Amino acid sequence: xxxxxxxxxxxxxxxxxxxxxxxxxxxxxxxxxxxxxxxxxxxxxxxxxxxxxxxxxxxxxxxxxxxxxxxxxxxxxxxxxxxxxxxxxxxxxxxxxxxxxxxxxxxxxxxxxxxxxxxxxxxxxxxxxxxxxxxxxxxxxxxxxxxxxxxxxxxxxxxxxxxxxxxxxxxxxxxxxxxxxxxxxxxxxxxxxxxxxxxxxxxxxxxxxxxxxxxxxxxxxxxxxxxxxxxxxxxxxxxxxxxxxxxxxxxxxxxxxxxxxxxxxxxxxxxxxxxxxxxxxxxxxxxxxxxxxxxxxxxxxxxxxxxxxxxxxxxxxxxxxxxxxxxxxxxxxxxxxxxxxxxxxxxxxxxxxxxxxxxxxxxxxxxxxxxxxxxxxxxxxxxxxxxxxxxxxxxxxxxxxxxxxxxxxxxxxxxxxxxxxxxxxxxxx
Amino acid sequence: xxxxxxxxxxxxxxxxxxxxxxxxxxxxxxxxxxxxxxxxxxxxxxxxxxxxxxxxxxxxxxxxxxxxxxxxxxxxxxxxxxxxxxxxxxxxxxxxxxxx
Numbered sequence: 130x131x132x133x134x135x136x137x138x139x140x141x142x143x144x145x146x147x148x149x150x151x152x153x154x155x156x157x158x159x160x161x162x163x164x165x166x167x168x169x170x171x172x173x174x175x176x177x178x179x180x181x182x183x184x185x186x187x188x189x190x191x192x193x194x195x196x197x198x199x200x201x202x203x204x205x206x207x208x209x210x211x212x213x214x215x216x217x218x219x220x221x222x223x224x225x226x227x228x229x230x231x232x233x234x235x236x237x238x239x240x241x242x243x244x245x246x247x248x249x250x251x252x253x254x255x256x257x258x259x260x261x262x263x264x265x266x267x268x269x270x271x272x273x274x275x276x277x278x279x280x281x282x283x284x285x286x287x288x289x290x291x292x293x294x295x296x297x298x299x300x301x302x303x304x305x306x307x308x309x310x311x312x313x314x315x316x317x318x319x320x321x322x323x324x325x326x327x328x329x330x331x332x333x334x335x336x337x338x339x340x341x342x343x344x345x346x347x348x349x350x351x352x353x354x355x356x357x358x359x360x361x362x363x364x365x366x367x368x369x370x371x372x373x374x375x376x377x378x379x380x381x382x383x384x385x386x387x388x389x390x391x392x393x394x395x396x397x398x399x400x401x402x403x404x405x406x407x408x409x410x411x412x413x414x415x416x417x418x419x420x421x422x423x424x425x426x427x428x429x430x431x432x433x434x435x436x437x438x439x440x441x442x443x444x445x446x447x448x449x450x451x452x453x454x455x456x457x458x459x460x461x462x463x464x465x466x467x468x469x470x471x472x473x474x475x476x477x478x479x480x481x482x483x484x485x486x487x488x489x490x491x492x493x494x495x496x497x498x499x500x501x502x503x504x505x506x507x508x509x510x511x512x513x514x515x516x517x518x519x520x521x522x523x524x525x526x527x528x529x530x531x532x533x534x535x536x537x538x539x540x541x542x543x544x545x546x547x548x549x550x551x552x553x554x555x556x557x558x
Numbered sequence: 559x560x561x562x563x564x565x566x567x568x569x570x571x572x573x574x575x576x577x578x579x580x581x582x583x584x585x586x587x588x589x590x591x592x593x594x595x596x597x598x599x600x601x602x603x604x605x606x607x608x609x610x611x612x613x614x615x616x617x618x619x620x621x622x623x624x625x626x627x628x629x630x631x632x633x634x635x636x637x638x639x640x641x642x643x644x645x646x647x648x649x650x651x652x653x654x655x656x657x658x
Contacts, residue, residue: 132605132609133602134602134605135645153605212594212601262596263596
């Protein structure tokens with residue numbers, strides 16, 4: 130028996146050998162004393178309005194954790210020996226106390242990796258980051274060209290991100306992350322993304338598009354086609370260790386060879402999300418009451434939610450495999466992503482909507498026009514879900530309840546959707 | 559800052575004194591422990607409570623082998639544990655300690 134497996138957690142990628150001993154995976158399935166990978170979204174405020182935002186960010190939530198509450202939470206992370214947190218948002222650097230919190234975390238043995246659109250990476254900030262041992266940075270970019278990127282992330286966002294990459298490189302920060310959500314529109318640019326990352330001495334990180342948050346509204350138009358999934362799989366296999374995936378594409382293991390990583394859904398078992406108001410969800414892609422385990426402000430704090438909430442206890446029960454049990458690929462893909470199934474209306478114990486064997490497609494067709502679940506809080510500045518003549522959700526009195534009454538998806542791409550006039554075929558490499 | 563790749567890591571020699579790298583934290587789990595290196599940002603899974611005991615006691619024992627024996631590793635099992643310690647040495651999780 131192998132007694133040690135070494136892994137680079139920011140990647141989910143083993144560096145010596147694959148952690149495929151069943152025993153370890155089984156242990157993960159049963160949950161750990163503390164998460165391995167904790168995402169903490171600091172604010173719902175964002176200066177961008179990306180069409181696929183997982184957390185439907187835009188406006189700050191007045192109930193967001195105060196500086197003191199954030200520090201108390203960091204103390205708790207330290208006690209639980211959560212080695213590092215992935216900080217996101219919204220745009221986390223918008224918070225006035227952002228750097229204070231980063232310093233507080235690293236002073237308390239909690240490493241930080243934060244995601245940013247790059248808008249606040251000034252030369253001074255880049256210098257500061259380059260001199261820190263405990264902070265890693267992930268800059269988001271969803272197109273290797275401005276037309277592809279800006280259609281998703283907004284006009285000017287490509288130039289902003291590139292400027293941030295330049296500043297990080299100029300400051301001498303080697304190995305920061307260039308983070309890309311793979312879409313139907315950018316899957317042909319994988320080599321270009323890799324070249325960009327190499328140019329700035331960054332590491333490319335590719336992750337999967339999820340139908341969560343505003344992503345639900347655009348998933349049909351943005352998620353890779355079956356052919357593209359195969360291309361992506363081959364590309365990932367060919368690039369192995371050089372490209373990070375955050376264990377994002379384990380549903381592709383159904384093609385045959387597993388991609389490096391743990392290859393399991395870690396929701397509530399080794400992964401969870403703390404949102405800006407302190408709500409704890411099973412994973413960053415599942416912001417919905419169904420996956421809400423508790424709140425860090427309640428008695429017992431985060432520790433109690435992680436260790437004994439009903440939801441997490443339930444998620445740690447052995448998985449039966451459901452409709453996928455008889456499939457020969459189940460051991461490889463483990464049925465795919467829970468959030469992807471949930472937000473496309475598929476049963477959680479069945480195939481992933483992007484099941485590489487095509488088992489999800491027939492089920493999706495059957496779901497048809499049924500009203501689908503949608504992520505609970507919507508902090509969008511202009512909700513793409515707002516139908517013409519519908520309630521005004523932009524005012525301060527907007528409540529998630531009003532949003533929940535609307536159909537999830539417009540009948541067709543409306544004019545507000547920046548992708549409405551987008552033709553991927555007119556954007557070659 | 560870029561993760562610092564440990565330099566000068568040697569293969570594991572169980573007759574030498576060893577210690578956990580100062581930038582490494584151990585978190586006990588039911589299956590053994592997680593070890594996280596803040597410098598390289600690497601995580602290792604120690605897949606037995608005995609291995610955790612070995613690694614935890616390295617700094618207090620004269621040699622790597624002594625740490626194994628003190629943790630109750632049977633002679634037949636030593637090669638297994640030495641292999642595990644080799645993996646940990648190569649990834650910079652443990653390092654050779656200068657004899658006092």
